[in-house]
Amino acid sequence: MSSSSISAANILRLATSVKEHLSYVHIPTASDIGLVLVNGWCSTLSGSRKNNFFAQCARRRKLTLTAYDHYAHGLSSGSMDKFTIGAAKQDLLRVLDEVVAPNQRQILIGSSMGYWLSLLAQRERPERIAGIVGIGGAPNFTALLLDELAPGQIDHLTHLARTEQRASYQRPSQYDPAGYEVGWSLLQEGQQHYITKGWKVSCPVRLFHGMRDRDMPWTEAIKYIDYMDSRDVTITLIKDGNHRLSREQDLKQVAKELDLLSGCEMMGAEREA
Numbered sequence: 281m282s283s284s285s286i287s288a289a290n291i292l293r294l295a296t297s298v299k300e301h302l303s304y305v306h307i308p309t310a311s312d313i314g315l316v317l318v319n320g321w322c323s324t325l326s327g328s329r330k331n332n333f334f335a336q337c338a339r340r341r342k343l344t345l346t347a348y349d350h351y352a353h354g355l356s357s358g359s360m361d362k363f364t365i366g367a368a369k370q371d372l373l374r375v376l377d378e379v380v381a382p383n384q385r386q387i388l389i390g391s392s393m394g395y396w397l398s399l400l401a402q403r404e405r406p407e408r409i410a411g412i413v414g415i416g417g418a419p420n421f422t423a424l425l426l427d428e429l430a431p432g433q434i435d436h437l438t439h440l441a442r443t444e445q446r447a448s449y450q451r452p453s454q455y456d457p458a459g460y461e462v463g464w465s466l467l468q469e470g471q472q473h474y475i476t477k478g479w480k481v482s483c484p485v486r487l488f489h490g491m492r493d494r495d496m497p498w499t500e501a502i503k504y505i506d507y508m509d510s511r512d513v514t515i516t517l518i519k520d521g522n523h524r525l526s527r528e529q530d531l532k533q534v535a536k537e538l539d540l541l542s543g544c545e546m547m548g549a550e551r552e553a
Contacts, residue, residue, distance in 0.1 A: 286328075286335050291305055294375070300351070302348050302349065302374070303348065303355035304349070304375065304379060305325060305346070306380070307335075307338065310342075311341075311342055313385055313387060314385070315337070315387050316387070317331050317389050318391070319347075319349070324349050325348060326355075330524070333531045337538060346380055351363055351367055360461040360463060361446050361447060361448040361461065364463075365397070365466065365469060365470045366473060369401060372397050372398070372401045373405060376401065376409075385410040387409075387412070388402070388413070391416060392495070392496070392524075395416075395418065395419065398412045400473055402481065410484075411483050411485070411541040413538060414485065414488065414489075415530075415534060416489060416525050417489065417496065420470075420474045420475055421496060422470030423474065424496075425451070425466075475507055477507045478509050479507050479509060480509050481509060482510075485508065486513075486537045487501060487514070488515075488516045488518065488530070489517055490520070494523060516537075
């Protein structure tokens with residue numbers, strides 16, 4: 281693997297069933313802390329400037345790095361119309377249980393949907409998670425997608441699902457000319473995993489959010505911060521930042537927080553200079 285990027289040549293497979301697998305990268309170290317990159321919806325582990333940046337962060341700080349593709353994303357198997365939040369949460373738990381060392385605590389770096397999944401996972405594996413760093417966090421984003429649909433579209437998707445046809449639609453995206461496939465099961469099942477008031481959080485949470493985020497308005501991000509039952513939760517608003525926050529100056533801000541959470545604060549600033 282390159283010293284500063286995630287390479288497809290180093291991708292491994294984790295079987296999740298007889299027919300399905302997750303593709304992942306795992307670079308172990310002897311450190312007490314590791315980083316797990318939890319991608320957003322329709323994002324993949326390789327070819328991402330953000331993931332490459334954090335791979336470099338991990339290498340320079342001698343922290344274990346783990347990154348993976350969600351079900352039906354990147355090199356992982358699966359069909360996008362069957363992708364759900366619940367299954368994605370289980371896959372993250374599987375990575376924590378079967379890939380990373382059992383005696384090593386992890387900082388989850390959750391981008392967009394990955395932040396939502398991280399908040400779900402910490403409730404089930406509190407002893408494994410040292411902190412959550414969110415980037416353009418998008419909890420409950422499926423509710424926003426559901427609100428976009430007209431009654432006729434909902435009826436059509438419901439009919440497709442009942443007749444066991446491919447129940448999905450293509451949603452336009454500023455990130456992909458072809459748009460994104462949205463499964464009806466994603467929108468329906470996602471309701472079972474909404475972040476709600478009084479959400480228990482057992483680790484530090486640090487969210488970075490752009491005030492020019494068109495996908496998840498910063499006002500929504502603050503609302504979900506307020507839902508969390510913890511005092512160790514902060515949000516940093518970046519006035520000119522968009523949803524992805526993948527600019528160098530954005531990522532360097534995140535890296536400083538990683539230094540604090542991982543105990544590398546004495547060396548991080550110098551290494552990112």
